Amino acid sequence: MNIEHVQGKKAGKLMLYALSTCGHCRNTRKLLTDLGVEYDYLYVDLLQGQEKEQAIAMVEKWNPDCSFPTLVINDSKCIVGFKEADIKEALKL
Amino acid sequence: MSEMDSISPQEIVRAYEKYKKDAVAGGYNINPDAEFTKGLISGLLVNQSRYGYPSCPCRLAMGNKQDDLDIICPCDYRDGDVVKYGACYCALYVSQAVLEGRQPVQSIPESRPPRAERKKQAARAVDLDWSKLPLPVWRCKVCGYLCARDGPPEVCPICKAKKDRFERFI
The missing domain is CATH 3.90.460.10 (Ferredoxin thioredoxin reductase catalytic beta subunit)
Structure with missing residues (x-):
């Protein structure tokens, strides 16, 4: 699976499930980049077949609606949607 | 690219x-x-x-x-x-x-039912017992336009959505 890594300062383990076509996902990536934190992201819409189903199952585990962006923090907390204040608070920034 | x-x-x-x-x-x-x-x-x-x-x-x-x-x-x-x-x-x-700038745009919850629920809804729609009207009523799922005729129009006269966006309403 083509998980992309973005270098930055460590603020925990951040995994962002996103869509390459989505404005809210773009805003969330921009926020993380502006905050300068290290994170991984996966564009689920660019996957096919089995890989896509696997990614959907991973997102549904955290967010049954399987909506995007879904940001999983330290394998313990999940923020759905572009919620700037919630993301900053969760990252203690 | x-x-x-x-x-x-x-x-x-x-x-x-x-x-x-x-x-x-x-x-x-x-x-x-x-x-x-x-x-x-x-x-x-x-x-x-x-x-x-x-x-x-x-x-x-x-x-x-x-x-x-x-x-x-x-x-x-x-x-x-x-x-x-x-x-x-x-x-x-x-x-x-x-x-007009009187309300901010925020991230909103998803109104679309999850995949499993959508499948159940599709199965239920087939089971409905239609009433005995002289003509069926068709509803545009995009804008809510209703019309009573044998089948839905090719294109919604109100919002221009195509025929496949219509559902049988009554």
Whole structure:
């Protein structure tokens, strides 16, 4: 699976499930980049077949609606949607 | 080059102007944040070329038209979400209050039922016992237009949604 890594300062383990076509996902990536934190992201819409189903199952585990962006923090907390204040608070920034 | 970068600026501006014109003609508003809106329109153009239909840029399409029909823009959830939250899910369409800057656009909850629930709903729809009216009534799932005739029109006379966006209502 083509998980992309973005270098930055460590603020925990951040995994962002996103869509390459989505404005809210773009805003969330921009926020993380502006905050300068290290994170991984996966564009689920660019996957096919089995890989896509696997990614959907991973997102549904955290967010049954399987909506995007879904940001999983330290394998313990999940923020759905572009919620700037919630993301900053969760990252203690 | 990513798919999003492969769309020319001229193509985006052309589509943006058309979405804007059509929205106003139908009594809707598109998001006044032009840069954000052009990003969404690029997403719609990518989905059009990727899947053959402009599915919502902010929702995951499965690439099978029958499964994605409810999220082809304008989606079945637009009108309800604009009333309830001031914007549709991707925020391409907004309320008058948002247009006039009296209400902010925020990230809104997903009104589309999850996949398992959608499958159940589709199964239930087939089981309904239709009433005995002289003609069936068809409902446009995009704008709510109703008509009593043998079958749905080719194109919704109100919002221009295609025939496959109609459901039998009564």
